[in-house]
Amino acid sequence: MASLKIAFVGAGHIARLHAQNVAALPDVEVRGFCDLNAERAAGLAREFRGAEAFTSATELYDAIRPDAAYVCVTPDAHGVIEIEAARRGIHLFIEKPQCIDADVGRRVEAAVREAGILASIGYQNRYRRSVERARELLALEPPILALGHWIGHTYRVPWWSDKRVSGGQLVEQSTHTVDLIRHLVGEPVEVYGRAARGFVKDLPEYHNDDASAVTFTMPSGCVATVLSCCANVPGYGVGLKIFTRSLTLDFTGWEHSLAVRKSALESENVKGEENIFAKEDAAFVDAIRANDVSKLRCTYADGLKTALLTLAATEALDSGRTMRLDAGEPPPEALRAQAAGG
Numbered sequence: 001m002a003s004l005k006i007a008f009v010g011a012g013h014i015a016r017l018h019a020q021n022v023a024a025l026p027d028v029e030v031r032g033f034c035d036l037n038a039e040r041a042a043g044l045a046r047e048f049r050g051a052e053a054f055t056s057a058t059e060l061y062d063a064i065r066p067d068a069a070y071v072c073v074t075p076d077a078h079g080v081i082e083i084e085a086a087r088r089g090i091h092l093f094i095e096k097p098q099c100i101d102a103d104v105g106r107r108v109e110a111a112v113r114e115a116g117i118l119a120s121i122g123y124q125n126r127y128r129r130s131v132e133r134a135r136e137l138l139a140l141e142p143p144i145l146a147l148g149h150w151i152g153h154t155y156r157v158p159w160w161s162d163k164r165v166s167g168g169q170l171v172e173q174s175t176h177t178v179d180l181i182r183h184l185v186g187e188p189v190e191v192y193g194r195a196a197r198g199f200v201k202d203l204p205e206y207h208n209d210d211a212s213a214v215t216f217t218m219p220s221g222c223v224a225t226v227l228s229c230c231a232n233v234p235g236y237g238v239g240l241k242i243f244t245r246s247l248t249l250d251f252t253g254w255e256h257s258l259a260v261r262k263s264a265l266e267s268e269n270v271k272g273e274e275n276i277f278a279k280e281d282a283a284f285v286d287a288i289r290a291n292d293v294s295k296l297r298c299t300y301a302d303g304l305k306t307a308l309l310t311l312a313a314t315e316a317l318d319s320g321r322t323m324r325l326d327a328g329e330p331p332p333e334a335l336r337a338q339a340a341g342g
């Protein structure tokens with residue numbers, strides 16, 4: 001089998017993890033790393049035999065001619081990196097959030113579609129056994145209520161606390177929970193919410209909501225609330241509960257272990273995988289080898305719906321208005337006009 005050449009744009013924490021996973025797969029070569037920070041790119045390149053370092057994505061693409069590139073940059077840096085890859089026919093794995101600006105997301109979506117490349121978005125929870133099981137159960141009985149939370153402290157990278165770079169906690173972090181709500185509960189038609197601000201005074205360069213509560217409503221009438229907080233030092237963790245008439249589905253922890261309660265006597269447990277990224281990376285490599293998009297659990301267009309939803313929810317927090325969404329595909333200009341006009 002011919003080796004698959006893989007390169008990385010963005011050489012930070014998550015790039016290292018994905019690189020280690022793909023390097024462990026048969027007939028895959030990790031060939032290059034690009035980062036604006038030359039030392040970071042060189043440092044990661046030294047960890048993978050035969051890999052080179054770059055500070056420009058296009059130079060990396062033209063020098064290495066990879067079959068696929070992982071885009072693991074800060075959330076504000078997406079756009080040209082993906083469009084230039086698509087123009088060259090390079091398949092993409094893009095870490096969430098794929099954009100913090102809706103126009104960037106739409107332009108990349110068009111470039112990916114026109115080039116016919118595979119593009120996978122890093123919503124790794126969709127690959128979990130617990131999530132697969134929940135989908136089976138929820139296909140039999142509609143959800144009535146969902147309650148998600150992501151409550152803790154700021155993430156360890158310096159850019160995270162600046163909403164202008166990260167998009168804010170809802171866009172960068174709780175997006176995983178919003179994505180699961182779309183994947184398991186349905187496509188929201190409306191979102192509203194409130195943010196808490198001004199409680200964190202001891203962190204430099206902190207431009208963020210401290211907490212938020214947003215509620216999505218579904219065409220069925222089901223409601224789903226997501227609570228986010230990055231201002232709580234002890235932390236409370238990650239979770240999602242989904243309630244139907246006869247079932248309570250309770251995902252707990254970053255690994256999304258699932259406990260299903262069916263009655264007072266009957267229950268079922270599915271433990272969450274620890275390195276779910278390995279499963280997600282193997283699926284991406286498989287999809288490329290088979291040229292089969294169905295092996296991807298979240299394509300660019302699908303992930304864009306989640307990204308646009310979190311952007312609409314952020315707009316609801318900032319404006320205090322209820323944002324109506326169009327079948328899960330909110331066109332942001334329409335939403336802005338709607339918000340301006342009431």
Ligand SMILES: NC(=O)c1ccc[n+]([C@@H]2O[C@H](COP(=O)([O-])OP(=O)(O)OC[C@H]3O[C@@H](n4cnc5c(N)ncnc54)[C@H](O)[C@@H]3O)[C@@H](O)[C@H]2O)c1
Nearest residue numbers: 010011012013014035036072073074077095096097122157
């Ligand atoms: N799926 C998950 O659970 C998960 C987990 C962690 C991080 N992430 C996502 O991965 C992305 C990266 O996070 P991280 O923790 O690795 O951050 P990081 O700060 O460790 O790495 C990001 C790197 O991108 C580089 N960069 C920024 N703009 C660039 C550009 N134009 N060209 C090349 N390099 C550029 C930065 O210099 C930095 O080294 C973020 O979007 C984050 O949300 C996803």
